[in-house]
Amino acid sequence: MAGIVLDQVSKVYADGTTAVSDLSLEIQDEEFIVLVGPSGCGKTTALRMVAGLESISHGTIAIGDKVVNTVPPKERDIAMVFQNYALYPHMTVYDNMGFGLKLRKLPKEEIDRRVRRAAEILGLEEFLERKPKALSGGQRQRVAMGRAIVREPQAFLMDEPLSNLDAKLRVQMRAEVSKLQDDLGTTTIYVTHDQIEAMTMGDRVAVLRKGELQQVDTPQALYDRPGNLFVAGFIGSPSMNFVGARLEGDTIKLPFGETPLPDELRGRLKGDGNARDVIAGMRPEHFEDATVEPDRPGLKFTAPISVVESMGSELYAYFDVEHGHVESSDLTELAADSGMEDLPQHGSGDTQQVVARLSAASDARPGGSVNMVLDTTHLQLFDPSGGKSMTVE
Numbered sequence: 001m002a003g004i005v006l007d008q009v010s011k012v013y014a015d016g017t018t019a020v021s022d023l024s025l026e027i028q029d030e031e032f033i034v035l036v037g038p039s040g041c042g043k044t045t046a047l048r049m050v051a052g053l054e055s056i057s058h059g060t061i062a063i064g065d066k067v068v069n070t071v072p073p074k075e076r077d078i079a080m081v082f083q084n085y086a087l088y089p090h091m092t093v094y095d096n097m098g099f100g101l102k103l104r105k106l107p108k109e110e111i112d113r114r115v116r117r118a119a120e121i122l123g124l125e126e127f128l129e130r131k132p133k134a135l136s137g138g139q140r141q142r143v144a145m146g147r148a149i150v151r152e153p154q155a156f157l158m159d160e161p162l163s164n165l166d167a168k169l170r171v172q173m174r175a176e177v178s179k180l181q182d183d184l185g186t187t188t189i190y191v192t193h194d195q196i197e198a199m200t201m202g203d204r205v206a207v208l209r210k211g212e213l214q215q216v217d218t219p220q221a222l223y224d225r226p227g228n229l230f231v232a233g234f235i236g237s238p239s240m241n242f243v244g245a246r247l248e249g250d251t252i253k254l255p256f257g258e259t260p261l262p263d264e265l266r267g268r269l270k271g272d273g274n275a276r277d278v279i280a281g282m283r284p285e286h287f288e289d290a291t292v293e294p295d296r297p298g299l300k301f302t303a304p305i306s307v308v309e310s311m312g313s314e315l316y317a318y319f320d321v322e323h324g325h326v327e328s329s330d331l332t333e334l335a336a337d338s339g340m341e342d343l344p345q346h347g348s349g350d351t352q353q354v355v356a357r358l359s360a361a362s363d364a365r366p367g368g369s370v371n372m373v374l375d376t377t378h379l380q381l382f383d384p385s386g387g388k389s390m391t392v393e
Contacts, residue, residue: 002064
């Protein structure tokens with residue numbers, strides 16, 4: 001086993017396109033780290049550079065205590081699991097898993113030991129004599145993982161290995177991959193565009209945008225303390241709501257009403273204290289129906305409901321609020337990258353939509369109204385110029 005260190009790693013193609021820019025990341029031995037971001041953010045390119053499948057334009061990559069910039073892929077002692085299973089259709093499960101070891105000319109007894117051990121770990125013992133066409137998608141992905149496990153590498157590199165599976169199987173396989181990595185203790189870099197996958201699987205999550213690292217931290221820290229607007233909007237489902245707001249002394253004016261800044265938020269707030277426009281973020285779960293929880297503290301207001309989605313255990317209630325536009329080209333780009341064109345400056349007319357996650361006991365109905373309460377202690381504030389958090393170091 002070994003740690004992996006990327007030190008100011010960049011990838012610039014011949015046409016001048018920068019896929020990865022000055023990426024520095026230290027992955028500890030036995031750590032499971034997830035690279036996440038929208039399409040084209042550079043996460044797969046970064047993984048391929050670690051694997052040796054892409055050359056490095058600048059910087060260094062070390063696996064263990066060895067710099068591997070010029071080391072061929074087969075000598076890096078890593079194993080990759082790809083989105084497509086890449087199984088040999090004419091070979092049995094046993095032969096697919098042991099093929100790489102056979103090429104390395106390991107003794108038959110050693111190949112058999114490793115293949116059967118991997119099959120036991122993955123629950124594939126009864127399928128060893130089957131060919132891939134006789135397997136389900138989840139079983140094929142297990143075979144692909146088994147092929148990586150038998151190599152007993154220093155690190156696993158996984159490039160969206162679950163994206164070809166249906167939704168229910170993906171949930172099951174997420175748990176299986178996490179348990180597998182925990183049992184084996186092998187350093188793992190896992191690439192995905194699915195932020196739910198990232199949040200549920202990684203010891204830490206690295207969020208990338210346009211080839212640049214935005215923030216790396218534990219899933220909970222990213223959720224609670226996003227460093228900028230992009231991370232705040234990308235992490236979490238449904239996404240964080242963003243509205244134009246104004247700070248005036250110890251008061252914040254929101255489209256829902258005016259409220260004192262909570263003490264904890266005021267203590268972390270950056271700036272000179274002068275009145276200013278800001279972007280305020282609040283997650284859907286920080287709203288509640290005040291008739292369900294009448295004693296819940298926070299900012300109370302009445303919301304006209306336009307759409308209600310019942311999830312069984314909870315409701316998603318959508319309502320429109322009036323807002324003042326906050327102009328920022330940086331926020332325009334951030335909104336497009338995170339798929340959130342409904343940021344304040346992108347609203348149509350003088351309103352924008354907000355989503356609240358309410359208790360299933362709420363009587364929220366389309367066309368009706370709900371007496372809402374917003375827990376302001378969880379407010380996130382962002383600088384309109386560049387989108388950086390005003391409350392996170």
